[in-house]
Amino acid sequence: DIQMTQSPSTLSASVRDRVTITCRASQTVNSWLAWYQQKPGKAPKLLIYKASSLQSGVPSRFSGSGSGTEFTLTISSLQPDDFATYYCQQYNSFPWTFGQGTKVDIK
Amino acid sequence: EVQLVDSGGGLVQPGESLRLSCSASGFIFSSHAISWVRQAPGKGLEWVSYIGGSSITIWYADSVKGRFTISRDNGNNAVYLQMNNLRAEDTAVYYCARVGSRGYFDFWGHGALVTVSS
Numbered sequence: 265d266i267q268m269t270q271s272p273s274t275l276s277a278s279v280r281d282r283v284t285i286t287c288r289a290s291q292t293v294n295s296w297l298a299w300y301q302q303k304p305g306k307a308p309k310l311l312i313y314k315a316s317s318l319q320s321g322v323p324s325r326f327s328g329s330g331s332g333t334e335f336t337l338t339i340s341s342l343q344p345d346d347f348a349t350y351y352c353q354q355y356n357s358f359p360w361t362f363g364q365g366t367k368v369d370i371k
Numbered sequence: 372e373v374q375l376v377d378s379g380g381g382l383v384q385p386g387e388s389l390r391l392s393c394s395a396s397g398f399i400f401s402s403h404a405i406s407w408v409r410q411a412p413g414k415g416l417e418w419v420s421y422i423g424g425s426s427i428t429i430w431y432a433d434s435v436k437g438r439f440t441i442s443r444d445n446g447n448n449a450v451y452l453q454m455n456n457l458r459a460e461d462t463a464v465y466y467c468a469r470v471g472s473r474g475y476f477d478f479w480g481h482g483a484l485v486t487v488s489s
Contacts, residue, residue: 298475300416307466307479308408308416319477351416355474358430360406360418 266290266354270363276371283339285366287352292332296356299328299337302365303348311350312337342368373397373478377467380483383457391452391483393467400448401425404470407441407452409463410482417463421470422450435461457487 267290277283287297295315300308310319312328315335325340339346347370352363379391393405407419420441421430429441440453450467465483468476 296474300476302416307482308476309479310471310475310477313471313475313477314473353416353418353475358421359432360421360474362416362418365415 265359266293266357266361268352268354268361268363270350270352270366272366273364274367274369276369277342278371279342279344281342281371283342283346283368285337285350285352285368287330287335287337287363289333289335289354293354293356295331296354297328297330297335298353298355299326300351300353301346301348302351308351339368373469375467375469375478375480377465377480377483380465380485382486382488384489385458385487387457387487388453388455389457389485391454391465391467391485393450393452393480395448395450395469398469401445404428405443405450406468406470406476407450407465408468408476408479409461409465409485411460411463414463419465420452454485457485459487461485462487 269288271286297315299312302308311322316328327338349365349367351365374396376394401424404423406421422441438456443450467480469478471477
């Protein structure tokens with residue numbers, strides 16, 4: 265199975281900060297990587313697919329990059345609505361696997 | 372508007388069974404694969420099972436293989452997850468999710484809580 269490791273696990277930031285979350289795969293997933301945002305009590309929401317493609321309706325302050333085994337999610341200017349937990353997910357091969365999550369909270 | 376509605380959750384004892392349903396609308400149902408993803412209380416996301424649009428391709432996580440069965444009824448725009456021999460570690464919110472063009476989840480249900488406890 266492909267293991268996905270996110271860092272950091274928790275990130276404290278302020279509004280308007282630039283935030284970067286890293287996701288590393290234990291073996292290549294090519295560009296088959298997605299990022300999700302989840303708020304407490306809610307279903308996850310797709311932000312990025314195929315490593316860098318922005319899902320329709322997602323603000324342009326979110327961006328993704330990387331390929332192979334190392335990926336990043338960047339929020340260019342953190343907004344109050346962005347405080348949440350973020351997950352990466354590989355869909356290169358079954359079983360599809362998620363990172364453990366990165367919680368972005370208020371500094 | 373794409374909508375997925377999960378139902379069928381509840382409280383069961385270890386060893387018992389439960390069937391979850393996912394009712395879909397707003398898209399051509401048979402053209403999309405569907406997956407179940409679960410989240411134990413306070414924990415991260417875990418992919419559980421996948422079924423292709425025509426039911427030919429089916430996959431399970433090792434943690435549920437042999438105990439869970441996924442199926443779909445394209446005539447009624449529904450996907451099911453039959454869960455047998457439930458264990459305490461199966462306690463989670465179960466989400467059905469539409470699979471995008473390759474393997475990401477572009478739409479999610481609101482989740483169904485399954486609690487396995489004596």
